[in-house]
Every structure is written in structure tokens, then in C-alpha cells.
Amino acid sequence: MDTKQIDSLLASLPQARRLSPLELNAIRFSGRKTIITEARLKRASRKKSGKV
Amino acid sequence: MSETNSPTIFTDFLSAAGVKHTYWYSARQFRDMPFRTYFGLSKLLQSYGIESVGLNLGDKSAVDRLPLPFIAQTPDGNVIVTRISDGKVTYLSRGSREEAELGRLTEAMSGNVLVAYPSADACEPDYASHHFTEIADRAKKWVLIAACAALFAYLFLSNRLYSHVSTVLLTLINLCGVYISTLLIQKSAHIKNRHADAVCSVVEAGGCDDVLSTDASKFFGIFGWSEVGFAYFSVSLLCLLIFPQYINLLALCNLICLPFSFWSVWYQKFRAHAWCTLCLCVQSMLWLLFFCYLFGGWLHGLLPLRPQLFVLGVSYLAVMLGMNALMPLLDRQNVSQP
Numbered sequence: 001m002d003t004k005q006i007d008s009l010l011a012s013l014p015q016a017r018r019l020s021p022l023e024l025n026a027i028r029f030s031g032r033k034t035i036i037t038e039a040r041l042k043r044a045s046r047k048k049s050g051k052v
Numbered sequence: 053m054s055e056t057n058s059p060t061i062f063t064d065f066l067s068a069a070g071v072k073h074t075y076w077y078s079a080r081q082f083r084d085m086p087f088r089t090y091f092g093l094s095k096l097l098q099s100y101g102i103e104s105v106g107l108n109l110g111d112k113s114a115v116d117r118l119p120l121p122f123i124a125q126t127p128d129g130n131v132i133v134t135r136i137s138d139g140k141v142t143y144l145s146r147g148s149r150e151e152a153e154l155g156r157l158t159e160a161m162s163g164n165v166l167v168a169y170p171s172a173d174a175c176e177p178d179y180a181s182h183h184f185t186e187i188a189d190r191a192k193k194w195v196l197i198a199a200c201a202a203l204f205a206y207l208f209l210s211n212r213l214y215s216h217v218s219t220v221l222l223t224l225i226n227l228c229g230v231y232i233s234t235l236l237i238q239k240s241a242h243i244k245n246r247h248a249d250a251v252c253s254v255v256e257a258g259g260c261d262d263v264l265s266t267d268a269s270k271f272f273g274i275f276g277w278s279e280v281g282f283a284y285f286s287v288s289l290l291c292l293l294i295f296p297q298y299i300n301l302l303a304l305c306n307l308i309c310l311p312f313s314f315w316s317v318w319y320q321k322f323r324a325h326a327w328c329t330l331c332l333c334v335q336s337m338l339w340l341l342f343f344c345y346l347f348g349g350w351l352h353g354l355l356p357l358r359p360q361l362f363v364l365g366v367s368y369l370a371v372m373l374g375m376n377a378l379m380p381l382l383d384r385q386n387v388s389q390p
Contacts, residue, residue, distance in 0.1 A: 015110025
């Protein structure tokens, strides 16, 4: 990896941090089609707040 | 799009990043990934000469500073962001290009992204060989069509079938008959075909399915009429092309098959109470063939019966039995059951 590119990217994103291999391995691919709509956002936030 | 040709996030990403790859190899690599996670994908990308890094943005509004394309995690799944411009975002999901407001994306995102840096020579391992295989695979179908067309043209011309209007029409009608019978076979085998669906809906929507699901769609309960039809038209076409001297025998076989058309129409009207457009097309073709034989002057010299009639009959039977043996393998309902 060109560390200069990643270093300059991280420098431009002061609040960003690298994900560890364990964290990377926790993010799975569902295989589902994902469409970003207001309805889905509301449903997701209701799910997050435990209302669904 | 069949399941085997469905885009994956990996193939979508490679396409968006402009990295040379073949769909079949890359999709297989993604499917066989041991870890179906960002970690597994980063290792797979590495094998393609694409270095990547997973980031948690912290401040999601910084998303427009990321190099494109990148993969963003949302609660509903992962998307590949390909363009951010004028407050709008273009992203890919399962091969579909979608648009959304930038604000909606940042709201949807969890903050976790996978950013990639393809090297200048990044591409699929053994790309040249895979690409050749991909082209050869696509070419197979067209080579087959071209070979059949060439053979057909040779036989049609060398046997001078063009010299008489009736033989030209007989060839065309038998060709149509083969096509319609193929559609009927696909319908019987529950193989989805939009051409068959379009033709079937002409007289009565769903009529073909209604009629083909009845017991009468099977000859003696064993052979589907679609198999009988396919055997009839294909053998008749081949006999006409290869042995045009036996056209009288074909005319005799057509005469024998004609009464079936009355039974078929009677059954559809009074028993099935549904009209099968494809079946009606087959009956029409039988009658068109009859008129071609009649006005072409081919309904002569039918008696005494010749041994070649036996050979022709056995040929019809052999093709019909062969199709009948193949049908369970073609039937999607059998394939989908465990």
C-alpha cells in the first residue's frame, strides 16, 4: 500500500480512524439490494431505537 | 437476470474502479471468499493489485473527501458510491445505479467505509486467459447458430427447394413449427420465456398454462403434446431438407395428423374452457402444411405404402422418445425440488 496516500487521506479527515482487522471482519455483506430512501431511513432509525 | 449472472458488490466495484476483470471469474472469487466481510474483500482486492483500507469517518460529512469509488456501510446493506456532485450522490447496489441526496446518504451511513487505491496495473489475475474463455463462451451460441444456418442454406439450395413455391412455404412453415413447439416445450417445462408469454397472451392470458396443466396435454398420459409437435416439425423439416424425394410421405403423415387439430380445438373449447395460443398456432400450421401439400401437387403416389414410410415413422418416434427422456431434466419444477 502506498502509505503516503492513506496518510494524506487520514490527515484530511481529522476525526477518521483506521478500522482494525477484527472490526473489518465484523462488517458483513448481506447480498441484498440497498436503496437509500426516506422510508427505509425512518424504518432503520425506528429499529435502532427499539420501536420495531 | 439469472442468479448465475447477478452482479456482486465485488464485480460492481471492479467495474466502477475501471479494473480489468471477467464477470464469471471475479463473481466466483467473491462467492468462494472465506470471509464475506470487509476484511475478506480487502484481501480479495489485494490479489487484484488493489490496496484498500477500512475507515470509520467519525464526521460523516467528510464523505465527499473520499476517493471514488468507495464502499459505504448502511443498516440495509453496503453500497458503492461512484459520484458525489452538487449535493447528490450516485451509488451502485447489485448492479443498479441509484441516486440520492448527499444528506440522505450521510444519514444512512454507519460511518464505516472501505476505500481503495488501485495501482496502475491492477487487474484480475490471469485476466488475458479468462477474457479469452469469456469471449469463447459467448461465441459458442453464435457459432452454433451460424453453423445451423449454413447447413440449412446448403441443403435448401443444393436440393433446389427454392424452385417451387410450395416447398419454400413448407420449409418456412416447418421452421415456424419447430420454433412454436420449442416455446411449448419450454412452457411445459416451466422455463420462463418472455416470447412464449407474449404469444400466449394474444388469445387468452394464461390460456397456455391452463391447457398445458390438464391431463389431455399428455398423449396417453406419457408423452406431452409439445414433444409430439416438436418431433413432428423437426423431423419433417430435416426430411424435407435432406430427402426431398420423400415429400409425398411427409404429405401422408400430415394427412394422418390433421384430425388431431379438431380434437385439440374441441378439447380447448369444451373441456379446458381455455384457449392455448401456442397450441392453436400448431394446429394452424398443420392445416397450412396440408394446403401446401395439396396445391403443390404432393398428395399423389401415396399408395402403395413404401418402406421409407416406416423409416420416417420410426424417426418421428425416436425424436419424440428422446424429447420425452429429456423433459424431466429440463423441467424447472424438478430442478428446484431437493
